Amino acid sequence: QVTLRAGAELDARQVNQYTLLVRAACPGEDEVEERLFVRVTVGQVLRCDTPFASAEGDVVQVLADVAPRTPLYAVLPQPLGGLTRFPSPSFLQFRLRNHNTPLTLTRRGLVLAPDNGFDRSKDIQTFRLEIEVMDRRGHNCSGAVRVEVLPSRRPRVTFLEPHRAVTVTGGIGPLEVVTQVHAGGDNVHYAILAPVAPALFTIDEVTGEIRSTRRLEVIHAHLLIRAYNALHPDDHATATVNVTVQRTDRQAPRCVPAIFVSQVPETLSPGSTLVTLRCTDSTSTDECLHYALEGPPSSRSHFCMEGPRLKVNTTLDYDSEAMAALSFQFTATIVVTVGRQPLQSTRVPVLVTVTPVNEFRPACPNGATFTVPETAAFGTVVGRVAGTDRDYPRDSLEYSLEGGSGSAQPFSIDRHTGEIRVVGPLDSQQQKSYRLVVRLTDTHNDLDLKKRQSCLCDVSVRLQAVRHQLPVCIPEVQELRITAGSPGSRQPVTRLVCHSSPDSVALTYTVVGGEERPSRGANQPSPWCDTEQTLSRPGNEDGRFRLEGNTLVYLPNDRAEPRTFVLLVEVWGGSGARRQSIVVALVVHVTPRSTPVPPSTTTQHTTLQKEPLVVTQTEGVWHPPAWFVAVLTISGALLLATLACMARNLLCR
Numbered sequence: 001q002v003t004l005r006a007g008a009e010l011d012a013r014q015v016n017q018y019t020l021l022v023r024a025a026c027p028g029e030d031e032v033e034e035r036l037f038v039r040v041t042v043g044q045v046l047r048c049d050t051p052f053a054s055a056e057g058d059v060v061q062v063l064a065d066v067a068p069r070t071p072l073y074a075v076l077p078q079p080l081g082g083l084t085r086f087p088s089p090s091f092l093q094f095r096l097r098n099h100n101t102p103l104t105l106t107r108r109g110l111v112l113a114p115d116n117g118f119d120r121s122k123d124i125q126t127f128r129l130e131i132e133v134m135d136r137r138g139h140n141c142s143g144a145v146r147v148e149v150l151p152s153r154r155p156r157v158t159f160l161e162p163h164r165a166v167t168v169t170g171g172i173g174p175l176e177v178v179t180q181v182h183a184g185g186d187n188v189h190y191a192i193l194a195p196v197a198p199a200l201f202t203i204d205e206v207t208g209e210i211r212s213t214r215r216l217e218v219i220h221a222h223l224l225i226r227a228y229n230a231l232h233p234d235d236h237a238t239a240t241v242n243v244t245v246q247r248t249d250r251q252a253p254r255c256v257p258a259i260f261v262s263q264v265p266e267t268l269s270p271g272s273t274l275v276t277l278r279c280t281d282s283t284s285t286d287e288c289l290h291y292a293l294e295g296p297p298s299s300r301s302h303f304c305m306e307g308p309r310l311k312v313n314t315t316l317d318y319d320s321e322a323m324a325a326l327s328f329q330f331t332a333t334i335v336v337t338v339g340r341q342p343l344q345s346t347r348v349p350v351l352v353t354v355t356p357v358n359e360f361r362p363a364c365p366n367g368a369t370f371t372v373p374e375t376a377a378f379g380t381v382v383g384r385v386a387g388t389d390r391d392y393p394r395d396s397l398e399y400s401l402e403g404g405s406g407s408a409q410p411f412s413i414d415r416h417t418g419e420i421r422v423v424g425p426l427d428s429q430q431q432k433s434y435r436l437v438v439r440l441t442d443t444h445n446d447l448d449l450k451k452r453q454s455c456l457c458d459v460s461v462r463l464q465a466v467r468h469q470l471p472v473c474i475p476e477v478q479e480l481r482i483t484a485g486s487p488g489s490r491q492p493v494t495r496l497v498c499h500s501s502p503d504s505v506a507l508t509y510t511v512v513g514g515e516e517r518p519s520r521g522a523n524q525p526s527p528w529c530d531t532e533q534t535l536s537r538p539g540n541e542d543g544r545f546r547l548e549g550n551t552l553v554y555l556p557n558d559r560a561e562p563r564t565f566v567l568l569v570e571v572w573g574g575s576g577a578r579r580q581s582i583v584v585a586l587v588v589h590v591t592p593r594s595t596p597v598p599p600s601t602t603t604q605h606t607t608l609q610k611e612p613l614v615v616t617q618t619e620g621v622w623h624p625p626a627w628f629v630a631v632l633t634i635s636g637a638l639l640l641a642t643l644a645c646m647a648r649n650l651l652c653r
Contacts, residue, residue, distance in 0.1 A: 002036065012040040046139035057128065057144025064120040065152040065232050066113050073145050075109035075131060097130040103147060105131065111145060117234070118149050125149035157185035157227050159239040167244045172216045173347060174258040181208045181239060183227035193238065194224035201243070214258040215346065216245045252346045253289055253336050255279040260310070260334075261351045265447075266318035267359070277308040277348065279336050288338075295332030295350075298322075302330060303352070310334065310350065318356045319392040328354045358446035360390040362397055364457035368438075373464045374426045377506075382411065382461055385418040385438050391445035402437040402456070411461065413438060420459070428463040435460055470580045471507055471571045473498040479587040484556040486593075493545070493552040493588060500573040500580075509547050512583070513568040545588075552586065563590045 002020065004010075018038040025031040051058040052075070060073050075094060096105045102114040111129060118125060127147045134140040159181065166179040178201065181190065189205045192198050200221060203210050210223070221243040228236035256278045264274065279289050291305045304313045317323060330352045337345040370383035387397045399418040403409055410424025411434065420436070441454040474497055485491045500507055545567060546553045552569075565588045572581030 002038075010040050012042045016040050046133065046135050046141050048133065048141040048143050052143035052145070053141060054143070057130075057146050059146050059148065060111075061148045061150055062113070062118075063152050064118045064122075064125070064149050065154065065235070066118065067232070068113055068115055068117045069104070070113045071110045072103070072113055072147055073111040075111075075133065075143075075145075091136055093134045095132045095134070097132060097142075098128070101127045101129055103127055103129060105129065109133070111147070120152055122149075123151055154186050155184065157183055157188055157229055157235050157237045159183045159227060159237050162237075162239045164239070165242045165244070167246060168216065172212055172245070174214050175211050175349065178210045178212055178243060179241065180210065181225055181227070181241065183208070183237060183239075185227070185229055185235070187230040187232075188227050189230045191226050191228070192223060193226050194222070198223070210241065210243075215252070215254060219243075219245045221245075253279045253281050253338055255334075255336055255346050255348050257348070259349045263353045263355050264312075264316065265355050265357050266316045267357050268312055268316055270312050270314055272312045274303070274310045274312065274352065277310075277334065277336065279308065279346065281338050290337045292335045292337075293332055294335055295330075298326060299330040299332040299350075303332060303350075305334065316354045318354050319359075319390060319394075323354065324392065330354075355447045356392060356445055358391055358442065358451045358453060361453045362387050362389045362440040362442050362455050364440065364455060368457060368459040369462070370420065370459070371462045371464050372422065372426070373466050374428045375466045376422045376426060378422060378424075380422045382420040382422060385413070385420065385440075385457060385459060387418060387440040387457065389440075389442045389445070391442060393444060396443050396445060398441045398443055400439045400441070402439055409434065409436065411436060420461070426463055428465040431463070433460060433462045467501070470582055471498050471500045471573050473571055473582060473584050476582070477585045477587075479589075481589040481591070482554065484554070484590050484592050487556050487558045489556055491554045491556060493554050494586070496550040496552070496569065496571065496584060498550065498571050498584075507550070507571055507573045509550055510570050510572075511545065511547060511567055512570040544590075552588075554588070554590070559592065562592065564588070565590065 016039065018040070020036040020038065021033065022036050023031055023033045049058075058073070062070075062072055066072075092109065094105055094107065094109045104112040104114070106112065109131075126149070129145045129147070130142065131145065132140060132142040160183065161181070164179065164181070168178055172178070181203075183190070190203050190208045191205060192201065192203050198213075200213055200216065200219070201210055201223060202213055203225065208225075208227075210225075223241040223243065225239045225241055226236055227239070257275070260275050262274060277291070281289065289308075291308055293300055293303060293305045293310070302312065302314050302316065304311055318328060330350075332350045332352075334348040334350060335345055336348065365386045365388075368383075368385055372380065372382045376382075385399060387395065387399070389395050389397055397418070398415055399413045400415065401409065401411070401413050405412045405423050407424060410422060410426060411420050412423045413420050413436075418438075436459040438457045438459050439454055440457060441452055443452065446452070478494060480494055482491065482493055496509060498507055498509075542557075544555055544557065545565065546555065547569070552567075565586075567586045567588065569584045569586060570581050571584060
């Protein structure tokens with residue numbers, strides 16, 4: 001029994017294997033010696049980061065205006081700091097040792113800002129948290145985090161004019177601007193604090209414009225306005241506005257409602273009443289009230305007045321370009337006059353928004369049949385399923401394949417465009433066509449997003465068989481002469497001109513063999529006129545040649561003697577069992593720059609006879625021995641004789 005020595009510490013990063021020499025002997029027998037190998041692997045050790053585990057602890061600086069419960073620090077295996085080399089923080093327990101801090105530590109090791117935020121009246125605040133981390137096995141480590149709260153740098157919200165008095169003339173209509181307040185700061189919004197439920201005025205929370213909600217009479221109103229930072233509501237200021245409405249001799253009817261805003265579905269039938277105005281004459285006279293509709297021609301054609309009732313005049317078709325041009329809204333004004341006197345009139349603004357209704361089911365295209373070659377690459381577009389929907393917005397559809405994508409259905413469909421793409425291998429010998437079921441679901445066609453309609457469409461995809469042929473390269477044998485450039489440069493030698501059938505099949509070029517020979521004289525015969533030989537030794541051992549696509553590139557070095565390289569380049573297309581390839585031979589004579597040669601700046605291409613090149617290919621063929629052939633012949637004869645006897649007995653019966 002081999003045990004670990006007491007007090008020993010193992011560290012796989014320093015020593016990951018020990019070799020022990022063990023000797024054993026039995027009485028009366030020779031001693032046996034063997035070696036025992038002990039391998040040390042890296043275990044799940046709980047460790048803390050250096051900044052977090054140091055005596056000073058990690059430091060985090062935040063601004064005093066940070067939002068309440070904002071994460072400030074994470075004791076997690078992240079670059080922010082915390083734990084490293086641990087599988088998951090969900091297996092850890094985090095405990096706060098000191099509790100004299102307003103900060104909060106969550107179960108997942110997040111340090112949060114106080115529930116009410118920091119006190120922004122102080123200059124700099126510092127909080128220290130001592131945190132202990134423990135895993136399920138009892139391993140623990142501890143550290144500290146110091147949070148420094150810095151003063152806020154953003155400007156505070158202040159009113160430029162904290163007190164304002166406004167005087168307006170009586171008879172001012174609804175939603176007319178009375179005054180406007182301004183406050184400085186960031187993200188400033190406005191609200192009316194007093195009166196709590198303002199009945200006469202409203203304020204635009206962004207612009208600060210104060211408007212009347214109805215026709216104003218002789219009043220004196222006191223408004224308390226608050227301006228606040230929308231991102232930090234505790235940063236606010238207040239101002240007072242005194243509004244005085246003076247008396248006027250103008251008399252006009254009073255109408256309820258003073259403004260009409262409504263949403264109606266597009267299926268609302270003509271003749272329906274939208275609103276009935278209740279108007280009274282302020283002078284309590286018996287004169288008749290007259291109602292008229294003013295506004296754009298589109299509004300006056302879709303709506304009409306019958307006395308105090310606003311009615312729908314024609315169909316409100318949401319699914320039309322004309323309605324879309326109006327942003328699906330109609331604006332108009334109902335003018336109520338007393339005795340047809342313009343000075344004794346009231347104007348009631350009207351805003352009607354038409355909402356969509358999902359009325360129609362999506363429709364499938366006619367004859368959704370596509371053809372794709374079986375050699376189509378991954379991601380190739382097969383076709384597009386062009387579904388239609390008469391609801392606006394037109395043809396707003398989502399597409400999906402019933403059954404999903406897989407080996408039995410190697411296609412996918414784009415959710416938004418309906419394009420069908422190839423996502424798997426295709427083989428016309430195994431399956432000639434596929435039947436896809438595409439679901440069309442309409443979107444954004446109803447105010448209620450749950451009201452959606454769908455239909456199923458049959459799509460046929462036929463595979464087109466492709467006849468694969470060997471790639472063709474012209475020429476198949478080349479002899480080239482180049483003058484080496486400066487060391488470290490990149491020198492193109494030649495470009496292989498090859499094509500495949502079909503043309504869509506991509507070709508791949510690889511140097512598969514060759515040899516290097518000493519250079520011959522200019523008048524000596526070509527190396528292809530030598531005796532028959534097989535090129536098996538690589539001619540590119542030092543990496544002087546490189547293929548970049550179909551371009552052969554030479555990388556010069558500082559060698560001074562001429563050199564000749566014989567290279568074999570395999571050109572193949574297709575993949576798997578359909579892979580087809582040929583071999584192109586290249587003879588490259590490299591002359592260094594120091595060797596006197598006729599000046600030449602271009603590469604010489606020479607097409608050589610192909611007879612001297614012998615490429616040997618060996619195929620394994622099984623030739624059975626003679627006794628095996630004899631046994632097989634005799635067995636076949638006996639089988640035929642047995643079958644003949646059985647047939648004769650059956651005929652006799």
